[in-house]
Amino acid sequence: MDEETQNTEGPATARVTCARCGASADGVTPPPTWLCSVEKGGRQYLCEACARTHIRAIEGRLDSDWW
Template identity: 55%
Template sequence: MDQKTHEQAELAGRSRVCAGCGAVAEGTPPTWTCSVENGERRYFCDSCARENIRAIEGRLDSSWW
């Protein structure tokens, strides 16, 4: 998790922060995607997940896309 995403996650508390665009949502929306990269969970909003679905399904780390 990069520093920006980590700081956003701390500020959001129970909210989820998209690792792609920084969008914040209460709880974990059912339309968001969770990816485990290097042992850390990363959440992606439906827009970011939709834009990168092939890379996600191919299990490429988000740093590749």
């Protein structure tokens, strides 16, 4: 397989954090309303509010540094 699988298991106090605003969600799995983006080889998560604010730039595949 060419893709690496990420181990999503972690400590019980692990939290997922938004890459834009710093909002966090309990657990190692983001809520279903959050977006996942792969940039510079790493996964970044966006909360629902940030995703809604920047949806046009995200769909246009603009670099996150631009928006």
